[in-house]
Amino acid sequence: MFKTYKFFDYRDLEDLVPEFLYYYLFQDLSLKVIEEKYYGSQEYKGWLCKSLLNYYGVDTDGENRGLYNERSIQSVVDELYTSTDMTHLRIAHILKKKYL
Template structure:
């Protein structure tokens, strides 16, 4: 048998990813800080958070870090749903399902 991780055994991916998005886009936490907060580890050096954010079209070059710090989730979801960009719509859907 191959070695496994218990990292995600207690959550679904649809519960996990919006939290990563929230910490990055709203709270402006670094990728490593997100992993420390959520998984209590620095073993991934931010790569796990980066992978999920990039998969959903969120660039992690730090331009987006904390971009919504002064907005509420409902405001951001409404704004993103007005976009024709599919990445914006996917993020809006995840945030809405998790937080609204």
């Protein structure tokens, strides 16, 4: 049998991704802290969170961390919807679906 990630035992990706986005972009939490604090895992050292955020187009090399920590989700979603970048539109949709 292949090794599995226990990380997803009780969560759906549609539930995890918006939370990863929120904690990374709005709460200024590191990838490791997001996994450790909110999902009870130290095993993956932020790798799972990084992989998912990168897959959805969010650069996790540090510049984006906490980018929106002084703003409301509504104002960020509204701004992202004005972009012509498909990644911005996808993130806006994900955040809107979960939080608005």
